[in-house]
Amino acid sequence: MDxxxxxxxxxxTNGVILAHGKEQLRIEWVEDNQKLALTMGVFMPTGTEVATxxxxxxxxxxxxxxxxxxxxxxxxxxDTTLKTTVMEVHKAENQNVNIPAAKFYTSKGTLxxxxxxxxxxxxxxxxxGIDTDLEGGGIELPE
Numbered sequence: 561m562d563x564x565x566x567x568x569x570x571x572x573t574n575g576v577i578l579a580h581g582k583e584q585l586r587i588e589w590v591e592d593n594q595k596l597a598l599t600m601g602v603f604m605p606t607g608t609e610v611a612t613x614x615x616x617x618x619x620x621x622x623x624x625x626x627x628x629x630x631x632x633x634x635x636x637x638x639d640t641t642l643k644t645t646v647m648e649v650h651k652a653e654n655q656n657v658n659i660p661a662a663k664f665y666t667s668k669g670t671l672x673x674x675x676x677x678x679x680x681x682x683x684x685x686x687x688x689g690i691d692t693d694l695e696g697g698g699i700e701l702p703e
Contacts, residue, residue, distance in 0.1 A: 562656040563587070563699070565679040568690040575657075576698035579666035584701070585647070588615070589655040595632040596651050602626060602637070603665040613637065672701060 562571045575587040585600035595616075602611035611626045612619040616635065618628065626646065629636040633651035638644070650658045662674040670682040680686045684702040 561587070561589070562652075562654075564652065564656070564658040565662075565674050566660075566677055566688070568679050568687045569692075570699055571691070571693045572696055573694045574696055574698055577701065578698045579670065579672075579701045580668050580703065582667065583698075584664075584666055587649055587657055589651070590615070593632075595630070596635050596649055596657065598635045598637070598647065598649060600637075600647065600664070601667070602639075602646060603667055603669070605665055605669045605671070607665070607667050607669040609667070666701060670701070 561573055561575045562569060563573055563575070577584045585598065588597045590597050597615040599614050601609050602613070603609050611621045613628065616628065616630050625639065625641055627638045627640050635647070635649045637646040639646055644663050645661045646664050648659065648661045650660065652658050659674050660676060662672065664672055666672065672681045673679070678686055678688045681701050
């Protein structure tokens with residue numbers, strides 16, 4: 561799966577984003593249902609997990625803080641308290657995806673943000689216009 565993050569293209573990924581050696585999120589195309597599916601932990605800046613989404617179903621979501629909107633070709637997770645988009649994923653051609661906006665924290669409190677122009681992870685990485693082949697592997701966020 562190719563993933564477009566802002567102006568960055570990460571080709572031939574397995575749809576997994578890893579943070580601190582652990583799976584932070586997984587984007588899948590479910591062939592049987594012909595839909596996108598998202599699995600992710602939602603963390604606070606302290607690294608505390610506050611919600612868990614597994615294939616578009618909340619396992620943990622206290623007080624319905626996070627709003628999930630889905631269609632077969634789009635997933636959007638919003639934080640109703642902070643009024644931010646945690647993750648937005650759109651299906652593109654050939655089971656590839658586009659992430660036009662995201663703002664989420666890792667299990668160690670590192671902020672990862674995606675805009676139309678760039679992808680930033682903490683103060684360690686800012687990517688603009690990158691096109692790279694991950695050879696079937698996951699996307700590893702910097703420590």
